[in-house]
Amino acid sequence: MERKQSEFDRTHVKKGPWSVEEDEVLLKHVNKYGPRDWSSIRTKDLLHRTGKSCRLRWVNKLRPDLKSGCKFSAEEERVVIELQAEFGNKWAKIATYLEGRTDNDVKNFWSSRRKRLERILKKPSPSKPQKNKGKIPLNLIQVEEVPACSSNQLEENYNSYPASYILNTEEIKMVHLPDLTKPNYQNQYLENDLNAMDVKATSFHMVPEPSFAYSSGYNCHQLPEPQMDFTLFPGCHDLAPEPFDPNFIDIFEQKNCSESVSSQKFVTKLPTLGLEGSCQNTIPNGFFEEFPTEMLEYFEHVPN
DNA sequence: AACGCGTCCAACCGCCTATCG
DNA sequence: ACGATAGGCGGTTGGACGCGT
Incomplete structure (x- = not known):
């Protein structure tokens, strides 16, 4: 379990968006040691990120086989829907059926779908028809x-x-x-x-x-x-x-x-x-x- | 141009399980 | 067996962006 944050952690852990330089450091580490020992990245003072943060970055963005930047295809949507019905919100499991997709991708896809439905299901005011957002x-x-x-x-x-x-x-x-x-x-x-x-x-x-x-x-x-x-x-x-x-x-x-x-x-x-x-x-x-x-x-x- | 709103998605948080000493 | 740590996972958040008004 991630230990509780100490004063050192709070002041020395970087959060937020990753820079190109950080990505390069992370990639070097993975190339050298493989996708593991995430915490050592910090203990070696290579990055001021937590191990979890490093792992997440690699899994979601830096992994070489990712389909980044392209929307879910019709087939992928079908798979997600079917598997969600079968497994529930087991995004990581569902993601294993989709090449190049991460659990985060699946989760985000599902979440935005759900939100859209929620919004639409709210009864519109007759005096103010809902705008069509395309x-x-x-x-x-x-x-x-x-x-x-x-x-x-x-x-x-x-x-x-x-x-x-x-x-x-x-x-x-x-x-x-x-x-x-x-x-x-x-x-x-x-x-x-x-x-x-x-x-x-x-x-x-x-x-x-x-x-x-x-x-x-x-x-x-x-x-x-x-x-x-x-x-x-x-x-x-x-x-x-x-x-x-x-x-x-x-x-x-x-x-x-x-x-x-x-x-x-x-x-x-x-x-x-x-x-x-x-x-x-x-x-x-x-x-x-x-x-x-x-x-x-x-x-x-x-x-x- | 400014603003509001909706969407997308990267990243964080907290909890859980696995592993190790 | 037990505690500490690492890693995995699902839920959530917030900022960037696009579009319409």
């Missing part, structure tokens, strides 16, 4: 009575847009879907979800700005037939689909639901997102299977 798909689908379009149009439109959609109307759930044309892992993953889903959706149209508008006026008996009208907003094409944000599922609003809504079917499998109790009857059995358990774990904490 991370949230701009085009949401809103439950609203709109002119009908054919199922072909619906499908075509769906395939044309990285759409979000609503699982049902009274319990407003908006789930961002990926641009399915993009061959990254998240898209593939959600596409699979989509294929397996049996969600009762209602009517749709594109919302041409990052709006959190939703309709809560319908009761479950009065919903119109499923419709999607992209022609209402010709500018939608300008809402250029951005690379889909990893594993993006958002819940913006929830309301009580007395009865499920049955109309247009969309296919996906999604977690209950912590909302099972309030609207269980709207969610088909098996609905949340095959969804990343980390998502489930996360959404467990979402307040109603």
